[in-house]
Amino acid sequence: MKYFELGLREAVDLVRSGQITAAEILESYLVHIESADREIKAYLTLAFDRAMNRARKIDGRKEKGRLAGAVVAIKDNIVTRGLRTTCGSRILENFVPPYDATVVERLEAEDAIIIGKTNMDEFAMGSSTENSAYFPTRNPWDLERVPGGSSGGSAAAVAGFEAMAALGSDTGGSVRQPAAFCGIVGLKPTYGRVSRYGLVAFASSLDQIGPLARSVEDCALLTSVISGFDRRDSTCADRPVPDYLADLGSFQDRIRVGFLKETSLRGINPEVAASYRRVQQMVTALGFEVVSMDFPSWEVALPCYYIIAPSEASSNLARYDGVRYGFRAEAAELADMYIRTRTAGFGSEVKRRILLGTFALSSGYYEAYYARAARARQAITAELRAAFERVDFILTPTTPEPAFKLGEKQDPIAMYLQDYFTVAASLAGIPGISIPCGLTPDGLPLGLQVLSPPFAENRLFKFAFLLENNIKFKNNMNGINTRGRRKNEN
Amino acid sequence: MKVDLEHLSRLANLELTEEERKLLPGQMEKIIDWVGRLSSLATEEEEKYTQVDFTLRLEDDEVHPSLPQAEVLAMAPDKQGDFVKVPRVFREK
Numbered sequence: 001m002k003y004f005e006l007g008l009r010e011a012v013d014l015v016r017s018g019q020i021t022a023a024e025i026l027e028s029y030l031v032h033i034e035s036a037d038r039e040i041k042a043y044l045t046l047a048f049d050r051a052m053n054r055a056r057k058i059d060g061r062k063e064k065g066r067l068a069g070a071v072v073a074i075k076d077n078i079v080t081r082g083l084r085t086t087c088g089s090r091i092l093e094n095f096v097p098p099y100d101a102t103v104v105e106r107l108e109a110e111d112a113i114i115i116g117k118t119n120m121d122e123f124a125m126g127s128s129t130e131n132s133a134y135f136p137t138r139n140p141w142d143l144e145r146v147p148g149g150s151s152g153g154s155a156a157a158v159a160g161f162e163a164m165a166a167l168g169s170d171t172g173g174s175v176r177q178p179a180a181f182c183g184i185v186g187l188k189p190t191y192g193r194v195s196r197y198g199l200v201a202f203a204s205s206l207d208q209i210g211p212l213a214r215s216v217e218d219c220a221l222l223t224s225v226i227s228g229f230d231r232r233d234s235t236c237a238d239r240p241v242p243d244y245l246a247d248l249g250s251f252q253d254r255i256r257v258g259f260l261k262e263t264s265l266r267g268i269n270p271e272v273a274a275s276y277r278r279v280q281q282m283v284t285a286l287g288f289e290v291v292s293m294d295f296p297s298w299e300v301a302l303p304c305y306y307i308i309a310p311s312e313a314s315s316n317l318a319r320y321d322g323v324r325y326g327f328r329a330e331a332a333e334l335a336d337m338y339i340r341t342r343t344a345g346f347g348s349e350v351k352r353r354i355l356l357g358t359f360a361l362s363s364g365y366y367e368a369y370y371a372r373a374a375r376a377r378q379a380i381t382a383e384l385r386a387a388f389e390r391v392d393f394i395l396t397p398t399t400p401e402p403a404f405k406l407g408e409k410q411d412p413i414a415m416y417l418q419d420y421f422t423v424a425a426s427l428a429g430i431p432g433i434s435i436p437c438g439l440t441p442d443g444l445p446l447g448l449q450v451l452s453p454p455f456a457e458n459r460l461f462k463f464a465f466l467l468e469n470n471i472k473f474k475n476n477m478n479g480i481n482t483r484g485r486r487k488n489e490n
Numbered sequence: 491m492k493v494d495l496e497h498l499s500r501l502a503n504l505e506l507t508e509e510e511r512k513l514l515p516g517q518m519e520k521i522i523d524w525v526g527r528l529s530s531l532a533t534e535e536e537e538k539y540t541q542v543d544f545t546l547r548l549e550d551d552e553v554h555p556s557l558p559q560a561e562v563l564a565m566a567p568d569k570q571g572d573f574v575k576v577p578r579v580f581r582e583k
Contacts (some may be wrong), residue, residue, distance in 0.1 A: 009554055191542060237543075238544065299527075304581050306525050321503070323576055324574055325567075326565075331577055333579070337577050348510060351506070352502055355498045356525075368529070371538055376531050377540065378571075429540075452544040
C-alpha cells in the first residue's frame with residue numbers, strides 16, 4: 001500500500017507510534033497529487049513546502065498531537081494565515097489572510113498538516129463547483145461529471161485520495177451534497193457546534209464548517225478536534241465536546257428510525273429511490289423500528305432557503321468594496337470605485353443572489369418575502385423538532401439524483417433543486433451527515449442523509465458508523481489517475 | 491413578477507454586464523415567482539426570529555491583542571502612511 005492510500009486514523013496511529021514519519025506520508029502525496037490533480041483539479045492553492053516544514057517539525061518532536069500525520073485540505077473560504085484564500089472569487093484573488101480561522105488553529109494544534117486550499121463555487125454559492133471563478137473541479141468517479149458543491153474541491157480531493165480528509169462549509173447542503181456525489185462521508189454539525197471565526201460569511205444564520213472524510217470514524221475524530229466554544233464567535237455554543245470517536249460502538253437501547261413516505265420521493269431519480277428503499281429494508285432487518293414520515297413544510301423549505309440565504313448574503317457581501325483588502329478597480333471617485341470593483345469582482349451567480357436578497361429586503365417587498373420566509377423557517381423547524389419526539393433519527397436520500405455532467409444545469413432553479421433534502425436541517429440548525437450508500441449501475445456513488453436532534457452528534461456518528469459497517473461501501477478511487485487517462489484517450 | 495433590476499443593482503452597488511442585462515431579467519422573474527410559492531404556507535402565528543439551542547455567551551470584557559497594524563495595512567490596495575487611501579469622496583462642482 002502507498003502511504004497516500006492510508007485513512008486518516010490509520011495514518012495518525014502509524015505516525016504517533018513512530019512506524020512511519022509525517023514527511024514520508026507527504027512525499028507520497030506529492031507524487032500522487034502531481035498526477036491526480038491534473039485531472040481532478042481539486043486544489044486552488046497547494047502548500048507543499050509549508051506542509052513539509054510542519055511535517056519535519058512534527059517528526060522531530062516526541063510529543064505528538066491527536067492528528068499527527070493527518071493530511072488535511074481546507075476549503076478556500078476558511079482563512080489560513082499567510083496562505084492565499086480566494087473564496088473561489090476574483091474579488092479575493094490575491095487575498096493573503098493575516099490570521100487563521102479557529103478550526104485551522106485547532107487542527108494545527110493537534111499536528112494536522114494542511115496541504116492546500118480547495119476549489120469551490122464562488123462564495124459557496126452553487127452545487128457543482130462550476131461557479132468557481134478559476135476552473136471547475138471534476139468528480140474522481142467520472143471526470144465528465146461535477147463533484148457537487150459548493151465544497152466540491154474538498155470532496156473531490158478526499159475521494160481522489162489527494163487528502164485524508166478536508167474541511168468544507170455547509171449553508172444549505174454544501175458539505176453533504178458533494179460528499180454524496182463523491183462517495184465519501186460529510187457532516188454538517190449543529191449550528192453553534194463549530195466556531196465560524198475565520199469562515200468567510202455567506203449566510204450567517206445557516207453557515208457551519210464541517211469535515212469530509214472517507215469514513216465515519218475519521219469524520220468523528222475531526223469533529224472532536226474542531227468543535228467547542230470560541231470567544232471570537234458569539235454564535236458558538238459553550239457546551240462540552242464529547243469524544244466522538246470513543247462513543248462509536250453498538251446501541252444498547254431501542255432505536256426508532258424515520259423514513260420518508262413514497263409521496264415525499266416524487267420526482268426524484270429512480271436509482272436514488274431504489275437505493276433508499278434498500279437502506280430501509282436493511283434497517284428493518286437490523287431490528288430497528290421503522291416509522292413512515294412526511295414533512296409537508298418541506299414543499300416550501302427550498303423557496304424559504306432561497307430567500308433567507310440570499311438576503312443574508314446581500315448584506316454580508318456588502319463588505320467587498322475594494323477599500324481595505326481584495327481586488328480594487330480604479331475610478332476617479334469613491335462611489336464609482338465601489339461599483340466597478342464589485343461589478344468586475346463578482347461572478348454571475350453571486351450577483352444574482354445579491355440582487356435576489358436585495359429584492360427580498362427592499363422596501364415594499366420585505367414583509368411578503370423576507371419576513372414570510374423567516375416565519376416559514378419557524379414552521380419548518382417546529383415540524384422537524386416534533387418529528388424527533390417520535391423517532392431518534394430521520395433518514396433521507398442526500399440528493400435527488402447522482403452526480404450530473406458539467407454544463408448540464410444551465411437554469412439556476414434546476415441547480416437550486418439539488419438542495420431539496422438538505423436545506424430543512426440547515427434552516428432548523430440540526431446536524432446532518434451524508435454517508436455513501438451504494439453505486440448506480442453506471443458506477444456513480446449515492447448518498448444517504450442521517451438527521452438527528454441538535455447537539456446529538458455523538459449518537460449521530462454512532463448510528464452512521466453502524467450503517468456504514470452494514471452498507472460496506474468501497475472507495476477505489478486511489479486508481480483515479482489511470483482511469484482518468486483511459487477515459488481521455490477514448 | 492417583474493422586478494426593477496436597475497433599481498436593485500443601484501441598491502447593491504452593482505452594474506450588470508451586457509450579457510447579464512439580457513439573461514438576468516428573465517431569470518430573476520422566474521426565481522422570484524418560484525420563491526413566491528412560500529405564500530402557500532400559512533405562518534401567521536409564527537415568530538420571525540430564529541432561536542438557537544444554546545445560550546449565546548458574550549465575550550468577556552477583556553483586552554486582547556488585535557491584528558498587527560502593518561499586516562492589516564499590507565492588504566490594502568492603496569495606502570498612504572498609516573492610512574488606507576481611496577479615491578476622492580466628493581464630486582467637484
